[in-house]
Amino acid sequence: MPQSCRVLVLISGNGSNLQAIIDGCDDNLQAEVVGVISNKPDAYGLVRAHQNEIDTSCVIAHTGETRQEYDARLLNAIEKYQPDLVVLAGFMRILSDEFVQRFEGKMLNIHPSLLPKYTGLHTHQRAIDANDTEHGASVHFVTPELDAGPVILQAKVPVYADDTADTLAERVHEQEHAIYPLVVKWFSQQRLAMVDGIAMLDGQALPADGYAAD
DSSP states (O other), X not given: OOOOEEEEEEESSOOHHHHHHHHHHHHOTTEEEEEEEESSTTOHHHHHHHHTTOOEEEOOOOTTOOHHHHHHHHHHHHHTTOOSEEEESSOOSOOOHHHHHHXXXXXXXXXXXXXXXXXXXXXXXHHHHTTOSEEEEEEEEOOSSTTOSOEEEEEEEEOOTTOOHHHHHHHHHXXXXXXXXXXXXXXXXXXXXXXXXXXXXXXXXXXXXXXXXX
16 A cells, blocks of 8 residues: 655644645545644644644744744754645745745645736735636645746636625635645645646646646
């Protein structure tokens, strides 16, 4: 039986995507969440990890610390888990280029927009303000440029005339919980890779907006 893919998840908050990945790993023995690291000691995702008997660590930023100094401590914490895959699930820190390059092709993020639209924050309100008819979420490989790594999979939701940022976010979150565990599963099955800055699934280059089921 092949060895399980060792998955490490970085969080800052509620950890709903973490929970979706944990639940997905329960059904897929090729991946195991071996640890959860938070930069916030009160993140509810740490409770979720404890409830699932998953080891946790906190790496809290020090006053006056540079990004590189923080990332060096974070790297030390990560290496204790010897992960095959690092998953960012609401980890609210911008990582240094050197850190990202250390995990090139082995770090995933989920972003609440249909990339390349709306990198950064406040994506739901920005979609509403632009009168978009559809919005969604994107799972992508992490590269040094913020939210610019190659897209692996997107999920779309409609934007209704009476939507608020909160109601739209709720609809997007439901889709996030479906697509993120699926991408982790693809990686754990060695079907997914990043080659020369391009996302590859089953040896085929994915289009700019990721895998399309239809």
